[in-house]
Amino acid sequence: MSLLQALAYFFWEAVRNLLRGWRISSLAVATTALSLFIGGTLVLLGTNLTRAVDQWRADAQVVIYLAEDASSDQLAALRSGLENSSVWTQVREVSPEQAQIRFKQRFPDLAQVAGDLERNPLPASIELRSRGSRVQVAAEIAELVRQGAVAEIDDDGEWLEKMEAAASVASLLGLLIGGILMIAAAISIASVVRLSTFVYRKEIAAMRLIGATEFFIRGPFVVEGLVQGVAGSVVALAALWLGYYGLGGLELPWFARGALLDFFLSGGQTSGLLALGGLAGLVGGLIPLRERTGVFG
Amino acid sequence: MSLLQALAYFFWEAVRNLLRGWRISSLAVATTALSLFIGGTLVLLGTNLTRAVDQWRADAQVVIYLAEDASSDQLAALRSGLENSSVWTQVREVSPEQAQIRFKQRFPDLAQVAGDLERNPLPASIELRSRGSRVQVAAEIAELVRQGAVAEIDDDGEWLEKMEAAASVASLLGLLIGGILMIAAAISIASVVRLSTFVYRKEIAAMRLIGATEFFIRGPFVVEGLVQGVAGSVVALAALWLGYYGLGGLELPWFARGALLDFFLSGGQTSGLLALGGLAGLVGGLIPLRERTGVFG
Amino acid sequence: MIEFFNVSMVYPGDKVALSEISLRIPRGQFVVLAGKSGAGKSTFLRLIYRAEVPSRGQILVNGRNVASLPAKKVPFLRRTMGIVFQDFSLIERKTVFENVTFLPHILGVDARTRRELAERTLKRVGLLDHIDAYPAELSGGEQQRVAIARAIVNGPDLVLADEPTGNLDPDLSREIMRLFEEIHLEGTTIVLASHDPEAQKEFGQRLLVLDHGRLVADRPLRVMETEAAVQG
């Protein structure tokens, strides 16, 4: 038999075995699918969470409340310092009047009360958005304080740090769990392939007894592993897709929507998932065949 | 054979089968262990994260910056209002001087600069910690603004909302993944038990042919499932324990430490995990035996 | 004790294995079932122990219609029989001892009595040496003898034996056939399928011959004095 014929033979034998032993093989397919599904969910989550944190970082503000007695020189110096710095991506002045309007929007119940006040107690402020590291931002803030026109500085950075830590813990955990699960998938496929060699040990022994080479005996099992792995990843992708668009139809808190549902897997991630499934299957199909002590001893 | 003898017989048969077919059974044990490990990790994480968020909620402050021109009557009214409200768990006044000291501590590089300023630009403030819902807190804040002595209010609540949403998404996800994995564990044990009935189909047929009742034929398989499930949960607990104290030895960001490592599983959670494993095993052992079409047809 | 009423067996794919068999085997009879390969001998026996349900007709064992027996009762039917299967059907992962005493074990016989039972029975089939071996460690003929020992260990009322000497040499065959004869003399009904012309000539009281699923002969057997003449 030529190599091509042999591969075709392996493939058909594998498909036949899988169809006949579908209860056995569905276990491996399910485990692989589950692993890749959870792995994929974590990748999806990681991607979306990272983007969300980036978004929040961009949204995070440093608010400078201006001292009421700041001189216009001081203010001009402050403004030009802010404009010329490369750290700030947005510099927006909020006058006491604007602050009051915003306040009324935020607490509509109090709009009347606020309007009644004899004097607007809200100070003028400048809202800044930053680019760059926390250290740079801190240095700039120090510089601002030095200028003297500043009454108070309110910085979202501390919270942002928490969110970033959360995102990085989530990513780390995702990688860890994903990795464990991929290994689990390979082991599971290996176990199923080994099992199927065990279930059919008599047949294998018979084939060997009548002169079949290891190549022909093992080939179908390797292909069986491969097919199971690929099948598992296809199932996982389908489930991810369904879950993604299924969640899309639900009422979710804005946060969850942002963190979960901004981006589906990219083409690269999709083919990566398929390749991982195939790899797990291939490894799973090969592991039990390397052992010289078992059925293939 | 009495029921007790029969149970002993089932147990020994199950142990014997498991030891002989350890490669098969280790798959089920591993799947169960993995499922329970991941489930347990998520429970651990959820517990710690929830506590961390509670902690942050307790730490979260509403800071009231006092208007410089507030009258002492206004201030007294504000103070007594705060003291008498049940929403605030802490009311701490920070004088401009204390604010300056804190500022110097926070930005030590700037300590000198700040000291050099002709006038302390930092306003007096009152730091509040709250108990109760966001709605209550918002209402109280509105009330404060009405008093007129307030220049600006800085509220950590928005960020806290994000963290709480993150924690609830994580818990939801944990429950979901944990649930899926527990089902997966039961299915996996079921598959392995079914497999082991399939692998030994000839033996089972032989036993049936010579007059063994289903009770005696199936008993060992049910016990086999149970033993596998319990073994899986023991392995999972051991892995959790090792992972927990292993992580404890690492350098982790404070955030991760708080969210991951404050509390190990409680006694209830531990026995819950064991019970879940046993249940998965029992269900897994029973499912294939209920089918009248398979080996047990 | 065993009655066939117009029994036919058609396997899936329209393979007729038995057609229109009617007969009566009284308690205590030693029946030899002959016929070419594929004639339906195994099927005949499989119907009696309800491994198969007849396509048509009725089979009564001790007055009970075995086809209509609920699945739950089948084990209790089989426990009254000792069965030697053509493919032995030994339990691979149990030793000879455990195989032979499997039924006594689940019936609650204690370990010491089981050992005694096993030793006595294995001695009869000449396998005492191999009591702790696994089936895979035995030769074909040895496995066959384990199957026979297992069938007779409990002193059943009815013994069904499918080709019990196919893997045995003539001397041993004759010994095993004598064993069946002995058990028969203790009052046991025996239905024994065999290709062995010796068995068919020397042993049993009645010969049934199947051909393509039909009962083509049913005649009494007498022990003939040919033993010396054919000695190998």
Added chain:
Amino acid sequence: MIEFFNVSMVYPGDKVALSEISLRIPRGQFVVLAGKSGAGKSTFLRLIYRAEVPSRGQILVNGRNVASLPAKKVPFLRRTMGIVFQDFSLIERKTVFENVTFLPHILGVDARTRRELAERTLKRVGLLDHIDAYPAELSGGEQQRVAIARAIVNGPDLVLADEPTGNLDPDLSREIMRLFEEIHLEGTTIVLASHDPEAQKEFGQRLLVLDHGRLVADRPLRVMETEAAVQG
């Protein structure tokens, strides 16, 4: 062609299956291997096709020491042989057709030729009707004949047959033995283990008798005119 030099086989647990066997089987000889159950017949054959490695001594097949053959080469040794196993060793999940043509298939014989080969061979063993059946759908004797068909389908130089007629009735046995005789006349070496006294009397050129692992007789056989006398 086959040479045994002081071959002994001791199974784990100190079970001596063969001891100190030395003999030579020339190319083209038809050897009948006899002996009681457990005498070592299957072991003798298993050593030749390297299912077992002798504990002591050497076995040469076509001048090659089979014990020292690397594992990778074993399949190529076995392909030159046609082997009928005592337990048939059929491939359960393949049909009769696929079982018989398994080796031709992996050797690259195309589907049409395989069908032809299978049909021709199954006709010789009288099983053409069952070409698409699975082993589980066959009677004991039919399975045995599938095993025989598989062994001879490729026209091997050497045929090893372990009890190839144990499940067959006398007529069919004789037919199958004639088939071996025919193959032998085409130049094939045959080593056939059998309990069947008919086989031992009517067929083959040389009788080897084993007893408790020892070669106790090795004598030429002539076809005797007993066929009519023992007809069943």
